[in-house]
Amino acid sequence: MPSPLPFCELHLHIEGTLEPATIFELAARHGATLRDATPDELAARYDFANLQGFLDLYYENMGVLRTEDDFAHLAEAYFLRAHRAGVAHVELFVDPQAHTARGVPAATVLRGLDRAARAAEERLGITSGIIACVLRDEPVASAQRMLDEVLDAGVPLLGIGLDSAEVGHPPRLFRDVFARAADAGLRRVAHAGEEGPADYIREALDELGAERIDHGVRALDDAALVERLARERIPLTLCPLSNVRLRVVDDVARLPFRTLLEAGLVVTVNSDDPAYFGGYLDDNVAALRNAFALTDDEVRLLARNSVEASFASDARRDELL
Ligand code: ES4
Numbered sequence: 001m002p003s004p005l006p007f008c009e010l011h012l013h014i015e016g017t018l019e020p021a022t023i024f025e026l027a028a029r030h031g032a033t034l035r036d037a038t039p040d041e042l043a044a045r046y047d048f049a050n051l052q053g054f055l056d057l058y059y060e061n062m063g064v065l066r067t068e069d070d071f072a073h074l075a076e077a078y079f080l081r082a083h084r085a086g087v088a089h090v091e092l093f094v095d096p097q098a099h100t101a102r103g104v105p106a107a108t109v110l111r112g113l114d115r116a117a118r119a120a121e122e123r124l125g126i127t128s129g130i131i132a133c134v135l136r137d138e139p140v141a142s143a144q145r146m147l148d149e150v151l152d153a154g155v156p157l158l159g160i161g162l163d164s165a166e167v168g169h170p171p172r173l174f175r176d177v178f179a180r181a182a183d184a185g186l187r188r189v190a191h192a193g194e195e196g197p198a199d200y201i202r203e204a205l206d207e208l209g210a211e212r213i214d215h216g217v218r219a220l221d222d223a224a225l226v227e228r229l230a231r232e233r234i235p236l237t238l239c240p241l242s243n244v245r246l247r248v249v250d251d252v253a254r255l256p257f258r259t260l261l262e263a264g265l266v267v268t269v270n271s272d273d274p275a276y277f278g279g280y281l282d283d284n285v286a287a288l289r290n291a292f293a294l295t296d297d298e299v300r301l302l303a304r305n306s307v308e309a310s311f312a313s314d315a316r317r318d319e320l321l
Pocket residue numbers: 013016051058163164165191194242272273
């Protein structure tokens with residue numbers, strides 16, 4: 001069934017759309033050797049004990065992304081699949097430090113993504129923006145260099161985010177990086193409360209000025225925080241299939257989805273790393289629909305929330321609502 005309304009996808013790591021078959025295709029193009037003999041053999045290892053188990057493979061696999069064309073090709077394939085899923089606007093995450101560490105300049109990455117984004121707007125009508133994420137398990141100085149590089153790349157940038165291994169890497173460490181990003185006109189988001197404590201969500205708001213929280217399911221451990229998120233209409237970008245595959249919950253039905261909605265939170269549904277977690281945006285919506293017997297009105301609310309939570313222009317938001 002087609003989505004009843006266009007969705008905005010607000011939590012999507014573009015490197016997490018790198019499908020096993022594409023990894024093999026790019027490895028062949030670059031003469032790179034892979035650990036596995038076939039895409040199926042690789043995919044058979046997509047059985048993760050936790051976030052770190054996933055991240056290890058995610059960073060290894062992205063080694064096949066080397067040229068501007070590689071990044072353009074990756075994003076083109078994503079935009080086509082997102083279009084089929086009913087996505088009308090995307091704010092995509094990218095991890096520049098994961099590429100510069102391998103000798104691929106941030107400008108190469110951003111130019112490839114930007115080229116695909118322009119084509120997607122023209123051909124598919126999908127609007128988008130790029131959010132450069134700080135790898136929180138790397139030093140602050142590396143994050144500062146990344147910010148300089150992406151600001152100097154000559155490609156329009158929507159925002160700054162915070163991702164990678166959460167526990168032990170609190171948001172407050174990156175206070176100065178986010179302050180400088182805000183001064184440069186970037187929007188601010190942060191992963192918090194995925195595996196880490198509710199306190200990290202509070203820090204993301206107070207120390208980083210985060211305007212949205214990515215995941216944030218652990219907010220429910222702190223009633224005052226939930227009340228604040230509702231009052232300030234700070235959206236949460238939930239990723240149901242991700243939470244199951246990374247064992248945040250045993251199954252989608254165990255997500256505190258109705259509790260979050262009933263607390264008045266601006267809840268959105270997103271796909272995170274769809275090539276790794278078993279589905280794109282439509283699959284995530286379907287998983288919630290099945291697990292919680294969502295009505296069409298409730299699915300429409302999720303679509304509306306995604307528009308409200310987006311950083312799209314007022315004109316574009318009016319179009320989508
Ligand atoms: C990520 Cl699911 C998730 N959490 C944190 N960082 C990430 N980077 C890519 N996917």
